Amino acid sequence: MGLNRRTALGILVATPMLGATGAFARPVPAPSGERLAEAARDQVGVTRDYDPSYRAIPYPNGDVLRTTGVCADVLVRAARDAWKADLQQRVHEDMSRAFDAYPSRRAWGLKGPDSNIDHRRVLNLETYLTRQNALLARAPARASGDHFTDPLPGDILTWRVWGGRPHIGVVCAGPDRPRVVHNIGGGAKEEPLWMFKLHTAVAHYRWRV
Template identity: 55%
Template sequence: MSLYAPAPRIDRRLLLAGGLAGLLPLGACTGRLRINAAPGTPAAMARAAQDQLGVTTDYDAGYRALTYPGGDPPRKTGACCDVIVRAARDGLGLDLQKLVHEDMSKAFDAYPATWGLARPDVNIDHRRVPNLETYFQRAGGELWRAKDRETDGASFPGELETGDILTWREASGTTHIALVTRGGKRPLILHNFGRGVVQHGLGPMGFRRAAHGHYRWSGSVA
């Protein structure tokens, strides 16, 4: 079951081809990008994440038992956090399931108590946006975090670079996370918000979400 409001119905053939006709609700989705990235840099995540396009075509945020370390839902599905976890594994060789679990085991009280858990859970902790935000902050990767919901969903105050990680909040408290795959004045993001992994401009994220966090994380701060 999706945590997010239903996304517009889209012809996936158009989406994968980067066609514009049926994609206006998403702000013109794109196909794969060629990204130059040095090893061990955030941009390496963005480059690796291109392989998720056309592979992860469904959405599933449900709880499931995972192997540890290296546990992952089937690649054809997943939620927004799985996009980041897979990009980190494929692009940086870093396992956020393991990193988050180890950090939570050392400092459990530093993490949100939203779910009423008494101890870390390797099956789900790394698949929750507030936990990833906390881990990135503790790892020295936080650049900005909003103090309230007044910020527009496309209005991050700092310059966005390829490989940056962005988070949002909805009025309901629902969270979301995405990867910047092109920085600069016309940034692109890659994420799964309900119908598989897509890549498009940042602008449409302002419709019903508020910008919440901006992170730049790589092996140097793991």
């Protein structure tokens, strides 16, 4: 017996969509960089303070209270939430293998790795990301803080801000009208890249796990 038009349409509506291989369609996971960007965005409104104090924290997966932190904590927390990648452990293990590749001895007078603080320092994160072949570009000397080419969601940018203080943030939108999640004081915030113009751009990373 043939199907009339109404019956045929009803079958189409009730039948799950099939992919090209005949398998049932499933939600496509967000690309790795977008997951990092969303995990950074999720910190806005949660981390409401900036506190650079030295804290003894557990290892691995140690953290201070999520209501506070420093700029590096935005990346550390996003990597854990998005990828289950623990930068505390990764940086500590890499520093244990190659301590003198990091600036800790000359910058802070340390004689060995410190898992409480190493991953929370921008200079160490810059070194780690470079050693992971994640460096896309270094900015020219004294480049304005928005001098980055086509940053994509999940990219990592670093600057030198007031008095040459290192700073880091995670791109959450781009390449058109790029926006960054960072904590420069007052907690995690999402802001357009042009607002960094008066700072000095340093490096552009694309780290994927």
